[in-house]
Amino acid sequence: MTRHATTPFEGQKPGTSGLRKKTRVFMQPRYLENFVQATFDAIGGIAGQTLVLGGDGRFFGDAAARTILKMAAANGARRVIVGQGAWLSTPAASHLIRARSAMGGIILSASHNPGGPDEDFGVKYNMGNGGPAPESVTAAIYARTQYITEYLCLDASDPDLTTVGEAQLGTMVVEVADPVEAYADMMESLFDFNALRAMFNAGFRMRMDSMCAITGPYAVEIFERRLGAPAGTVTHATPLPDFGGMHPDPNPTWAHELMAEMMGADAPDFGAASDGDGDRNMVLGAGIYVSPSDSLAVLAANAHLVPGYKSGLKGVARSMPTSAAVDRVAAEMGLDCYETPTGWKFFGNLMDAGRVSLCGEESFGTGSDHVREKDGLWAVLMWLNILAVRQMSVAEILQDHWARFGRNYYSRHDYEALPIDQAEAMLGDLRTRLDGLKGAQFEGLSVESADEFSYTDPVDGSISTGQGFRILFEGGSRVVLRLSGTGTEGATLRVYLERYAPGPDGLEHDPQEALAPIIKATEAIVGIRERTGRAEPNVIT
Numbered sequence: 001m002t003r004h005a006t007t008p009f010e011g012q013k014p015g016t017s018g019l020r021k022k023t024r025v026f027m028q029p030r031y032l033e034n035f036v037q038a039t040f041d042a043i044g045g046i047a048g049q050t051l052v053l054g055g056d057g058r059f060f061g062d063a064a065a066r067t068i069l070k071m072a073a074a075n076g077a078r079r080v081i082v083g084q085g086a087w088l089s090t091p092a093a094s095h096l097i098r099a100r101s102a103m104g105g106i107i108l109s110a111s112h113n114p115g116g117p118d119e120d121f122g123v124k125y126n127m128g129n130g131g132p133a134p135e136s137v138t139a140a141i142y143a144r145t146q147y148i149t150e151y152l153c154l155d156a157s158d159p160d161l162t163t164v165g166e167a168q169l170g171t172m173v174v175e176v177a178d179p180v181e182a183y184a185d186m187m188e189s190l191f192d193f194n195a196l197r198a199m200f201n202a203g204f205r206m207r208m209d210s211m212c213a214i215t216g217p218y219a220v221e222i223f224e225r226r227l228g229a230p231a232g233t234v235t236h237a238t239p240l241p242d243f244g245g246m247h248p249d250p251n252p253t254w255a256h257e258l259m260a261e262m263m264g265a266d267a268p269d270f271g272a273a274s275d276g277d278g279d280r281n282m283v284l285g286a287g288i289y290v291s292p293s294d295s296l297a298v299l300a301a302n303a304h305l306v307p308g309y310k311s312g313l314k315g316v317a318r319s320m321p322t323s324a325a326v327d328r329v330a331a332e333m334g335l336d337c338y339e340t341p342t343g344w345k346f347f348g349n350l351m352d353a354g355r356v357s358l359c360g361e362e363s364f365g366t367g368s369d370h371v372r373e374k375d376g377l378w379a380v381l382m383w384l385n386i387l388a389v390r391q392m393s394v395a396e397i398l399q400d401h402w403a404r405f406g407r408n409y410y411s412r413h414d415y416e417a418l419p420i421d422q423a424e425a426m427l428g429d430l431r432t433r434l435d436g437l438k439g440a441q442f443e444g445l446s447v448e449s450a451d452e453f454s455y456t457d458p459v460d461g462s463i464s465t466g467q468g469f470r471i472l473f474e475g476g477s478r479v480v481l482r483l484s485g486t487g488t489e490g491a492t493l494r495v496y497l498e499r500y501a502p503g504p505d506g507l508e509h510d511p512q513e514a515l516a517p518i519i520k521a522t523e524a525i526v527g528i529r530e531r532t533g534r535a536e537p538n539v540i541t
């Protein structure tokens with residue numbers, strides 16, 4: 001084992017989902033090593049511990065995994081369970097941490113950001129509950145990166161990650177595990193695989209777009225092998241280091257091949273896509289897109305039809321920018337409903353305390369207490385199981401849902417790669433004007449309230465401030481604005497728009513049309529176009 005002298009690097013500050021940087025930044029000498037050693041130090045050392053390790057197959061992932069294994073061995077870990085080929089989807093990693101009672105795990109991914117030598121890489125630490133590290137831990141990691149002087153690494157040849165089995169690395173065991181099997185078994189324990197097999201057998205047609213990212217092998221095993229969907233149901237099924245040039249972000253803009261197929265003639269009954277690390281999902285029916293906020297609400301209203309949730313839900317949670325569609329379901333079904341800041345880590349406390357079993361975000365993330373991460377394929381299986389029980393199409397389920405609960409029109413507008421100063425100044429100005437907005441009229445809409453969201457965790461009492469601006473208009477419409485914490489270039493402004501329409505009327509409306517008054521009022525209040533010179537958002541979901 002060698003102690004390598006090192007010095008702190010600037011900017012090793014983990015955000016919403018770990019540390020994300022350009023791949024070449026991570027590949028600088030000692031950069032990855034500093035961050036990983038800082039992580040080990042910040043969690044109190046890993047001597048005698050078991051860890052889980054894996055990632056989404058992106059460029060530099062396998063090299064990073066081999067380095068981390070040698071560092072874990074030098075730091076005295078007892079065992080590291082690593083996915084074969086350094087592959088593990090984020091939900092599969094979360095499951096392994098829990099199933100094997102590991103101290104925690106390291107996930108190598110920049111999620112939905114593109115991969116490759118000139119794109120993005122990321123490192124994220126998950127805790128023993130299987131969920132992302134809370135702010136107290138990421139702050140401790142960052143603090144440690146600022147005065148680190150050495151890291152430990154074993155002088156050994158690189159461990160082999162291609163073959164399943166155990167090998168010794170110094171005094172540590174490297175356990176190379178099949179990345180798919182345990183996860184697929186868990187899915188089989190939650191869902192009615194017999195009913196799903198029968199549905200595929202009867203000719204149900206599905207398209208799953210894995211976008212050349214990590215869910216490919218999982219989706220082929222589950223849908224094609226275990227459930228009998230025809231070979232080729234899963235497309236872009238092989239994880240590639242650069243995701244085949246795709247941007248593995250499952251939204252209408254980036255999953256455009258799937259969109260075209262699902263909106264075209266002869267569309268399959270059901271379509272889905274997932275992101276780089278497999279925790280996000282987009283679902284569609286023939287000719288119809290399901291907004292993530294609606295998806296969460298539909299899953300909440302129908303979860304009891306799925307074997308794993310047949311005794312009902314403990315409660316539900318959504319991130320603040322997610323629409324209130326699920327709140328309406330919770331109110332009618334008598335469930336507790338929590339509103340948390342953006343990012344999955346806030347849900348973990350609620351799930352560990354047994355307060356919620358289903359949660360979701362507007363950013364195509366849905367999940368339950370089966371793991372402590374959002375889970376793309378789980379959400380797809382929830383939908384399939386509900387379709388199999390209700391014997392209705394996706395469009396019929398949505399129509400039925402809106403007729404019963406009303407419809408929360410919803411859209412998110414993203415302005416990417418803005419100059420950081422400009423974006424911060426724009427929201428800084430808004431902050432100083434919040435108090436004066438109340439009661440004022442903009443484009444015919446009057447503001448009911450305006451504030452900046454802060455959250456007190458009901459379980460541990462921790463407080464998170466500055467979690468986004470909320471402007472509520474009369475009649476239950478609102479706009480939320482916040483800056484992304486996961487980008488690697490400039491600042492990304494996210495504008496979340498919502499308008500509630502009670503009852504079954506207006507179902508034929510396009511969300512952008514339905515939201516037009518709120519879009520106009522937002523421009524009048526914030527002046528996004530005027531201040532950034534951007535005529536329109538880069539991405540609309």
Ligand code: VG1
Nearest residue numbers: 016017111343344361363484485486
């Ligand atoms: C985005 C999403 C957020 C999500 C986060 C991580 O964060 O908005 O809802 O939890 O990504 O998802 P931000 O700060 O860029 O808005 V993933 O799939 O990257 O783990």
Ligand code: CO
Nearest residue numbers: 111112277279
């Ligand atoms: Co992700």
